Amino acid sequence: MRIGVVTFPGSLDDRSALRAIELAGGTPVPLFHGTNDLKEVQAVVLPGGFSYGDYLRCGAISRFSPIMESIILAAEHGFPVLGICNGFQILCESHLLPGALTRNADLHFICADQKVSVENVDTPWTRGYTKGQEIVIPIKNGEGSFQCSDETLKELEDEGRIVLRYVGKNPNGSRNAIAGISNKRGNVVGVMPHPEQAIENLTGPSEDGLNFFTSILKEMVGL
Amino acid sequence: MAIIVVEVMLKPEILDPQGQAVASALPRLGFTFAKSVRQGKRFEIEVDGEPTSEQIAEVEKAAHTLLSNPVIENFVVKVEK
Numbered sequence: 001m002r003i004g005v006v007t008f009p010g011s012l013d014d015r016s017a018l019r020a021i022e023l024a025g026g027t028p029v030p031l032f033h034g035t036n037d038l039k040e041v042q043a044v045v046l047p048g049g050f051s052y053g054d055y056l057r058c059g060a061i062s063r064f065s066p067i068m069e070s071i072i073l074a075a076e077h078g079f080p081v082l083g084i085c086n087g088f089q090i091l092c093e094s095h096l097l098p099g100a101l102t103r104n105a106d107l108h109f110i111c112a113d114q115k116v117s118v119e120n121v122d123t124p125w126t127r128g129y130t131k132g133q134e135i136v137i138p139i140k141n142g143e144g145s146f147q148c149s150d151e152t153l154k155e156l157e158d159e160g161r162i163v164l165r166y167v168g169k170n171p172n173g174s175r176n177a178i179a180g181i182s183n184k185r186g187n188v189v190g191v192m193p194h195p196e197q198a199i200e201n202l203t204g205p206s207e208d209g210l211n212f213f214t215s216i217l218k219e220m221v222g223l
Numbered sequence: 224m225a226i227i228v229v230e231v232m233l234k235p236e237i238l239d240p241q242g243q244a245v246a247s248a249l250p251r252l253g254f255t256f257a258k259s260v261r262q263g264k265r266f267e268i269e270v271d272g273e274p275t276s277e278q279i280a281e282v283e284k285a286a287h288t289l290l291s292n293p294v295i296e297n298f299v300v301k302v303e304k
Contacts, residue, residue: 056289056290057292060289060292061289064289092294093292098294099294100292100294100295102233102237102238102295103240103241104240105238105240106240107240107241107244145238147237147238147294147295148294149294173238173240
């Protein structure tokens with residue numbers, strides 16, 4: 001199962017995402033922002049980092065890269081996409097996901113092991129979890145505060161599209177403590193915490209993040 | 224030569240922690256006039272000659288597409304000589 005990871009200028013966690021896919025049993029495929037070639041991957045991960053130095057707004061410039069044209073078109077037809085951190089910001093800027101990620105309420109860059117609950121297990125990226133399961137995965141961002149209109153918030157809540165929610169103190173002022181959401185169809189998921197940094201106990205706070213990658217692989221082979 | 228200016232501000236309902244930080248720094252320096260502060264962005268776009276209405280329409284399109292995020296921000300376009 002080929003899963004792509006896009007490297008943008010300024011991506012940081014692309015290698016970690018590739019490694020997570022490999023550890024989960026998939027074939028990681030590096031993709032490059034400057035071409036529209038998806039190299040026959042069956043799903044794609046937009047990794048964390050600071051693409052284009054976060055200039056203008058986080059993700060605002062990457063959103064217009066050639067690879068994103070292919071990804072946006074494919075995603076609208078059900079192609080699975082996971083955006084992590086900067087990847088989530090790119091998905092919002094692309095309008096594949098609603099809302100926007102803004103400066104953390106206390107203005108700090110936050111780097112911490114964060115407890116979140118998995119609230120939507122009806123996406124190809126989260127089916128391996130149980131609903132309400134609490135997991136610990138790292139957050140590391142300066143602009144992770146999820147904001148959207150009241151109508152959008154109601155829609156997300158009513159349709160069960162909150163994928164991850166912060167447990168305990170809301171770290172960044174996100175509306176309704178939202179840490180991750182999906183599109184209507186469920187194939188596009190954006191999360192601020194980093195599942196790819198919690199795939200083994202040697203390097204992360206837990207192995208709780210690996211399930212994102214095993215979930216998509218199981219989905220691909222129809223398990 | 225003229226400058227087309229695009230000013231981008233967070234919508235009023237969107238939390239602006241940067242503006243709040245500035246607002247709380249002002250009184251520490253003895254400036255007590257500010258009831259609140261909101262921080263935005265200003266783009267100065269240089270064009271040859273007098274800007275045409277087509278050019279301004281193009282800039283508005285660019286402001287909507289790239290320079291601002293309509294989900295959280297508003298913008299105004301104006302011309303400066």
